Amino acid sequence: MGFPTHRLRRLRNNAVIRCLVKETELSVNDLIYPLFVEKGSRKKTEVKSMPGVYRFSLDSIAKEAKDVEQLGIPAIILFGIPEKKDPRASGAYAENGVVQQALRAIRAEAKKILLITDVCLCEYTDHGHCGIVGKDGSIENAPTLELLAKSAVSHAEAGADIVAPSDMMDGRVAAIRKALDRQRFVDTPIMSYAAKYASAFYGPFRDAAESTPKFGDRKTHQMDPANVREALREVALDIEEGADIVMVKPALAYLDVIYRIRRKFNVPVAAYNVSGEYSMVKAAARNGWVDGEKIMLEILTAIKRAGADMILTYFAREAARLLKK
Numbered sequence: 049m050g051f052p053t054h055r056l057r058r059l060r061n062n063a064v065i066r067c068l069v070k071e072t073e074l075s076v077n078d079l080i081y082p083l084f085v086e087k088g089s090r091k092k093t094e095v096k097s098m099p100g101v102y103r104f105s106l107d108s109i110a111k112e113a114k115d116v117e118q119l120g121i122p123a124i125i126l127f128g129i130p131e132k133k134d135p136r137a138s139g140a141y142a143e144n145g146v147v148q149q150a151l152r153a154i155r156a157e158a159k160k161i162l163l164i165t166d167v168c169l170c171e172y173t174d175h176g177h178c179g180i181v182g183k184d185g186s187i188e189n190a191p192t193l194e195l196l197a198k199s200a201v202s203h204a205e206a207g208a209d210i211v212a213p214s215d216m217m218d219g220r221v222a223a224i225r226k227a228l229d230r231q232r233f234v235d236t237p238i239m240s241y242a243a244k245y246a247s248a249f250y251g252p253f254r255d256a257a258e259s260t261p262k263f264g265d266r267k268t269h270q271m272d273p274a275n276v277r278e279a280l281r282e283v284a285l286d287i288e289e290g291a292d293i294v295m296v297k298p299a300l301a302y303l304d305v306i307y308r309i310r311r312k313f314n315v316p317v318a319a320y321n322v323s324g325e326y327s328m329v330k331a332a333a334r335n336g337w338v339d340g341e342k343i344m345l346e347i348l349t350a351i352k353r354a355g356a357d358m359i360l361t362y363f364a365r366e367a368a369r370l371l372k373k
Contacts, residue, residue, distance in 0.1 A: 074352055079123075081123070084104065085129070092108055100365075101323075106149055107153075110153045114158045123161060125166055127166050128140075129171060137173045140172040140199040151207040162210065163208050166212055167224070168214045168215045169196070169215065178214075178216070179215060192215065193219060196224060200213065208236070209236070210293075211228070211238055212238070221286045222290060237292035239294075242279075242291060242294035243271060243296045247324075252324055252327045279308070295318040296318070298322040299356070302319075303354040307354045319360070320361075321348065321360065321362070326361070344363045
């Protein structure tokens with residue numbers, strides 16, 4: 049009986065060797081933590097479908113951001129829940145809107161953490177769609193671009209370091225870039241949700257942000273989960289329009305998309321480990337079916353291995369504690 053010439057197990061014999069030959073290194077520096085903010089005071093409300101995730105009132109969001117900063121997490125992304133909603137999403141671009149106030153409050157307490165804002169209208173419209181709805185019930189592209197650009201500028205004025213349009217309207221990166229430059233925010237980067245799919249994994253997020261559409265769906269602007277060549281076209285167009293970072297959302301079921309984008313484009317790639325991906329792990333762990341911490345790190349490592357330079361994840365706090373040990 050012969051023996052194999054190459055014994056790959058030699059490089060797995062102990063933890064030190066395994067560490068030396070590790071191909072993908074997950075770091076706290078890869079993480080971006082999503083935060084939900086609402087008006088009011090002394091509120092910290094757990095999202096029932098997202099155990100461990102909370103909605104913070106304006107007077108408590110700065111402390112949360114400071115705690116995140118002290119964990120070494122380099123960035124947060126803010127999602128706002130306004131007190132009132134209307135057809136034109138006026139809370140999205142109001143000078144004293146919930147995100148605008150949160151940005152100023154956080155910057156006063158957390159000096160170093162990078163502040164990213166989600167730029168979309170769905171949390172602010174009374175119908176829950178990502179844009180202006182026409183008389184025929186369709187999303188009107190041109191008037192939506194105007195309001196998205198207005199929102200992005202208001203975020204930059206309030207202190208956002210990066211703006212992240214998530215609406216998937218055609219031409220929104222160009223419109224936002226033009227508006228930012230016109231207001232002298234030429235150094236404010238755009239992180240575009242370039243390949244955002246019409247996914248069933250967003251359910252818990254919509255609970256948190258109160259952004260479930262009152263009618264219809266978002267399939268006319270978000271991508272078909274079956275398509276990857278279309279994602280490459282979306283990314284190419286966003287880069288051409290001025291996107292500095294491109295994002296794939298969701299992450300776990302779209303690792304092939306992340307990989308294809310990473311191979312084709314020489315720009316930073318972000319991936320959003322979304323609410324449904326998070327909640328599935330939490331539910332299984334609570335039932336004792338899986339080791340939640342190990343699965344969390346395995347998922348995040350897989351997303352990075354696929355090619356993501358940064359990962360937006362509700363696991364960021366837990367992962368940071370483990371990665372710093």
